[in-house]
Amino acid sequence: MQNQKSFNGLFVGLVTLDLIYLAESPPKNNQKLVAEDYIVAAGGPVTNAAVTFSYLGNKAVVSSVVGCHPMTQLIKSDLANYQVEIIDYYPTTENPPPVSSIIVTKGTGERAVISINAVKTQVDSQAISPDLRDIDIVLIDGHQMKLGCAIAKQAKAENIPVVIDGGSWKPGFDKVLPFVDYAICSANFYPPDCQNSPEVFAYLNQMGIPHIAITHGEKPIQYLSKNEIKILKVPKIQLADTLGAGDIFHGAFCNYVLQETFTTALEKAAQIAALSCQSFGTRRWMGNQ
Template sequence: MSEQSKQGLFVGLTTLDLIYQVPQVPQANQKLVAQASLIAAGGPATNAAIAFQALGNTACLVSRLGLHALAALLKQDLQQWQIQLLDLMPQSAQMPPVSSILVTAATGDRAVISRNAVSLQVEARHLLPLPSADIVLIDGHQMAVSQAIAQQAQRQQIPVVIDGGSWKPGFERVLPYATYVICSENFRPPDCHTTTDVVAYLRELGLAKVAITHGDRPIEFWQDSTQGSLAVPSVSVVDTLGAGDIFHGAFCHWILQPQISFSQALKQAAQVAAFCCQFWGTREGLIRLQQTGGQSLKFE
């Protein structure tokens, strides 16, 4: 599927995802038997790295895992996808973040409970020597490390993609080094209450290429003086878990291909994410893409 294999550096969160497919989200004191379940490595940067790798590239994940028994499960999953790992705290015995996720079978909607990396922040002095990269993605879950990497990438003229799923304190120190900022509609910097506010905030930082996703509704994008929208492919949704992460990983792949514009890369990424929403779990769609060499998608 890859037009030209590239190297990507993905910085941020790795969680142990406990995923359950359920008929509905349970009410208080209700017990449910799941229709399906699985355990996988998750987190925005992690899922994006796996999507990037699945599209024929080489992905390196910069995250915190450590020596806890649960970290061994995460490392095993990453190894299966041939993801290179730079563990920020390899000797830490702390438990990695665990996410409990309920996916409603009829709609594909997901409910997530997680601690993320709130209590597992790493100082930039723990940063290891970085491998060469053609692109860097930052999800904002390791802010000090992300700032140091973003600064280094800018000096080396390596494009930096920001996954703005939600606003996190410290993003204001990382955003000035970004090349592309792709936010969800839930991304709200301080004193920003509308999309107009968000775009104005980002443009004031000198960011020329900005996109805001809205689930299954059109993607809005701004490129220099151009503003536009892109329709999201309509598919029969089975599971939306990880769709945004896969979108970001696919964007990193497509923006590096020759003659591909910002809007075209967004469009191609949306097709990849939509395709994966047709399958249960965060991996099956990517496996199908690998098996078919991308023939399941009709890229324009």
């Protein structure tokens, strides 16, 4: 599935260390469980997207905070294995990286996640000096908002397409949206005063974003095309694990939208995301193509 032409993507946001367990169910209070399987991998929305983008034949760079805590070696080695480069804005920080503990329920593919995200590892605006030479597309997840805003503004000035991963609304997104070309949102993304999909489409459209899509898991994707909200069906699959499916969708979308129409890019990204849901974890699907 790799491209004939390789592109360069910059992925701005959260890098975590993911501890992923496969179990019959999440534990109840005071209960101990023995997992059936586990995976340790680099995680975070743009991280999984970058790995997907790289896997599809491109050069991916993650822009975030990683640091030099001993646990970061697990992150760095995993990303190196998938040829993903890291631009680390605080490479000397000894603070531990954000860690996500995830339990995937065997049989349903549902996941339970606890994480601290990037609240303790924010990039200060004084540290930002984006270099976008040779970059073909930028993806921003909102977890490093000051960094994302600076890069989005610079990308807009240089006519580089900007994609947002709208997993959930985060304070400061309103500063990024004027520079966005593609808003790919989850059903949980609600800007201020928005309570349903039509209101989300209207809000983002008023921000001047020409291409908007809202994913709904296994349900059809809604997307705005020529001022009309349309529906795109997603593949029906035997579900094993939903973890990271949205992130993988975004990474695949960044790959395909550089080659295809908006609608076709959504369709092909949905196929990759569906493939990822048929394997445990965020990486094993790559061996199933």
